[in-house]
Amino acid sequence: MARPSKYPAELRERAVRMVAEVRDDHPSELAAIRHVAGLLGIGSPETLRTWIRRREIDAGERPGVTTEQAEENKRLKRENAELRRANEILKAASGFLRGRARPATEAIVRFITDHKDRADGGLRWGVESICAVLASHGVGIAPSTYYDARDRGLSAREQRDERWKDIIFTTWEKQRRRLGARKLWLRLRRDGHSIARVTVERLMRELGVSGVIRGGRKKPADTGERQTRPADLVDRHFRRFRTDQLWVADFTYVWTWTGWVYVAFVFDAYSRRVLGWRAATSMATPLVLDCLEMALFTRRREGATRFAGLTHHTDAGSVYTSIAFTERLADEHIDPSVGSVGDAYDNSLAESQIGLYKSELIHLEGPWRDIAHVEAATAEWVSWFNTERMHSSLDDLTPSEVEQIDYARHQSLETAA
Template sequence: MPTEPSSGKKPTSRRYSPEEKAGAVRMVRALRAELGTEQGTVSRVARQLGYGVESVRSWVRQADIDDGYAPGVSTAESARIKELEQENRELKRANEILKRAAKFLRRGARPPTQEIVDFIDTHREDFGVEPIITVLRSAGVTVAPSTYYDTKTRALSARAQRDAELGPALVSLWEDNYRVYGARKLWKAARRAGHDVGRDQVARLMRCAGIEGARRGKRVRTTKPDLAAARHPDLVKRRFTASGPNQLWVTDLTFLPTWAGVAYVCFIVDAYSRIIVGWRVASHMRTSMVLDALEMARWSRGNTLPGLTCHSDAGSQFTSIRYGERLAELGAVPSIGSIGDSFDNALAETVNGYYKAELIYGPARSRPWKTVEDVELDTLGWVHWHNTSRLHGYLNDVPPTEFEAAFYDAQRNDQPLVGIQ
């Protein structure tokens, strides 16, 4: 029997051996048989033995289930369930480790030991050292725990010290840019942030951190051409270039599913700087959503823009009379590519493609889209990032706003100063 706690001290809970539990169960069952009732038997035995009443009650309940006297999950079944749950957790952990290690595992050759050690260091807080080593071994990358710890106890080389400083900075940059940058753009972003780092070093540290750039998916057709409608000529002929802002805009529609229905998105992009000058997210794809995007572009760029060409595909929204009238108010000329040829509006479709790859289905998105309003709110943030921070290879890896600012600075510097009379 358990000993009574000494006076003046807080009672402490104790563990009961399987024999003690089984003995209590036998006493309860014997008392039930003697009295012909279950009422009061548990509390009577518990007081007699000095055990907790609820503890004895739970032992008796579980014993009745195990022996088939009552429905429920037996001890053996419960143990098996816990075992399966543990196996499931270990499988999920192994899959996550392999997912993060995929960047350097897919190269085929064994990574250098220091790179493996760096990978373990990066993820040890999430998974632990031994589980990572075990999973890497199963993938053909063998490193002994002693090798890892020996490497850690040695004095860090200059390269290792540099890696320890740069690694977290690169991950932070990657996180700040929707987790979409690959090695080249992350290298450019790091250089812009003041880090003296090479592209190969960035690629290696990305592998160690288990991060990679976003990949674009396939294009999905959205707008439907109105074959019977009068169409404006193609004034662009696939030349998506301009010598300055507000000379050529391109526009198109795309869509994505949400729990509440389909969300349609329209972007208007300036071909010179790739800046998104207008956009709209709606639950429909009527002409009015395109006009809303055009109104935003008008508000951001000016009420009259003579010499502007606005290029689109042959969707019914862009061949409508209302769309043509709105462009005329701006002083703009409409242009429409040929039907069924995606290359005739390639720039707009490129923007749609990386919008989906970076935001809609991007690595920073961990849950499905619930409503059109959710899409609209997050698109607002993405457009701001796209225009002010996203590095564009076409623009020599600077953001659109910076590229346009350089254009206007050059314009001002080329203008002669007017003297005051």
């Protein structure tokens, strides 16, 4: 809905009529407009001139889009945006709609929480819009139900699990990360903790920790279909000849007093510059999506208008192969590239850069209180890393200096051409 005018409709019509009546008494139309604007207390003569031009267009005396046509265009654009939004919501919820049974309320609430702030299709999704689209396809949930479930808090079991997770992880760390579920359970029993073995096994899976396995290291199972994952367009060859040819991305873990914090990065392979970064308390797709959005914003702020020809390379993590992330790359015409599974060098450049971050900041200046502490320090480190830290791989230049040289060289070539 358009913002209402601070001037009443009757005043606008009267002002237009008065200009027509006194036009012959003034040397020009502009003089008549200024005179009437002063008489009626209209703040700017330009406002009155706009009303006159609008009346002339609506009356067919001047070419242009009439008020009725403009309103119709706005309505059609709004409907088109709403249809695009509904389509994007359906694509994101395809996992729900594919099944025959209604998903659990907890899963629906988690889906809405993860996607309510997205704006794919031109409009913010929002809780009400997602609920309406899901309800129209047999997955009914009212906005009030969502808010009630979201604000209900943790159940008694979930609260116990959170307390046990801290104890289990602390004990596992004290035992040098070597104990599996059975021996860790025995250690907890020796320490006076009454906990079931199956509980230890379940919470270790949720924490993503395990014991040492004798013999060859067990690789994580690759349960995804191979053909659905983007190809490896880099094949360990990270050297590039200018900026915005290859971006590499990865994330890392930082332990704080309030739990794990995950920090994601996007680097330019040519200049080693940190283009985007994001810290979060959960390892989910929005973590890497926000990091990508910051990288795109950084380049657009510096004048980039298109990203065709750019390759975005990551490992085979689920957050990078998710539908939402790959579709966002497609929206910007960026070529996705995913390294091979079980390959320690498939994303070595990003891992090397993150290794510098851990060595120069996290391990050096810890311990860390919470995510706010990590975010503030990371922001300072990124600024220093991009503008002051010299890299031997860049001939002892900083990433910013390398990019400035690159821009100057290509601008000179374009000018010569």
